[in-house]
Amino acid sequence: MLRKPLVGIIADRRQLGNHAFHCVGEKYITAVSDGAGAYATILPALMDRVPIEDTLSHFDGLLFTGSPSMVGAEHYGGAVQPEGTWLDPYRDATALPLIRAAVDAGVPVFGICRGFQEMNVAFGGSLLQAIQTDPSKLDHREDDSEPLDVQYAPAHEVELVEGGLLRGIARTKRVLVNSLHQQGVDRLGKGLRVEARAPDGLIEAFRVADAKSFALAVQWHPEWRFAENSMSAALFAAFGDACRQRGNAVP
Numbered sequence: 167m168l169r170k171p172l173v174g175i176i177a178d179r180r181q182l183g184n185h186a187f188h189c190v191g192e193k194y195i196t197a198v199s200d201g202a203g204a205y206a207t208i209l210p211a212l213m214d215r216v217p218i219e220d221t222l223s224h225f226d227g228l229l230f231t232g233s234p235s236m237v238g239a240e241h242y243g244g245a246v247q248p249e250g251t252w253l254d255p256y257r258d259a260t261a262l263p264l265i266r267a268a269v270d271a272g273v274p275v276f277g278i279c280r281g282f283q284e285m286n287v288a289f290g291g292s293l294l295q296a297i298q299t300d301p302s303k304l305d306h307r308e309d310d311s312e313p314l315d316v317q318y319a320p321a322h323e324v325e326l327v328e329g330g331l332l333r334g335i336a337r338t339k340r341v342l343v344n345s346l347h348q349q350g351v352d353r354l355g356k357g358l359r360v361e362a363r364a365p366d367g368l369i370e371a372f373r374v375a376d377a378k379s380f381a382l383a384v385q386w387h388p389e390w391r392f393a394e395n396s397m398s399a400a401l402f403a404a405f406g407d408a409c410r411q412r413g414n415a416v417p
């Protein structure tokens with residue numbers, strides 16, 4: 167009987183009233199639990215208060231989620247971010263070193279939206295900070311005055327790269343994806359391979375070329391109602407299989 171894998175989902179650190187909380191969106195938890203068939207746990211953004219080796223020894227996979235906060239520009243040599251930008255230095259300080267160490271150790275890593283951006287930065291890449299200001303690009307943001315069903319509805323196609331992991335999963339050249347972000351990949355990190363691009367050329371997915379296990383990131387949100395989308399369901403199933411394999415590996 168295979169042991170159910172344990173997956174850590176990176177938390178945001180948020181000040182709610184007088185206290186700080188470490189938060190994960192429920193849609194990520196259910197996608198890991200039901201889509202990947204894993205035990206979903208919150209991985210608090212405790213920075214180096216928890217040695218990375220401890221985290222890697224306890225978890226069979228790691229999910230780096232979306233978040234309304236921006237990756238701090240100091241991590242990729244970006245321009246100073248405008249006053250009032252929603253930042254989360256605790257998450258940055260936890261996620262960025264952990265992503266690289268996890269991939270190097272062969273722990274499955276799945277990045278979504280902010281997690282995709284973190285993964286790019288962790289591998290030495292950089293970010294566009296406000297895609298909507300580039301006239302050559304689509305506006306990739308959601309309209310947060312709309313109901314969630316509209317915000318997370320398909321927004322544009324992505325072209326899946328021939329021979330890539332996603333192309334193999336989707337078995338088609340293009341898929342429709344949702345889009346809820348203003349930041350994106352500018353310079354792709356070292357050792358990353360493009361898996362998908364938006365019609366405006368923006369990189370929308372990549373994998374780590376020489377990863378020992380699952381190491382994939384997407385700019386869109388496959389966790390949203392994943393069971394209603396064959397590509398999303400396949401992504402979480404593949405992530406879960408990789409985590410199960412790690413969790414049941416014979417030492």
Ligand SMILES: N[C@@H](CCC(=O)NCCCC(=O)O)C(=O)O
Pocket residue numbers: 191231232233234235236278279280281346347348349350387
């Ligand atoms: N803040 C970054 C990343 C955007 C992002 O992750 N949005 C989703 C937030 C809510 C959710 O978890 O679904 C950017 O704006 O590019």
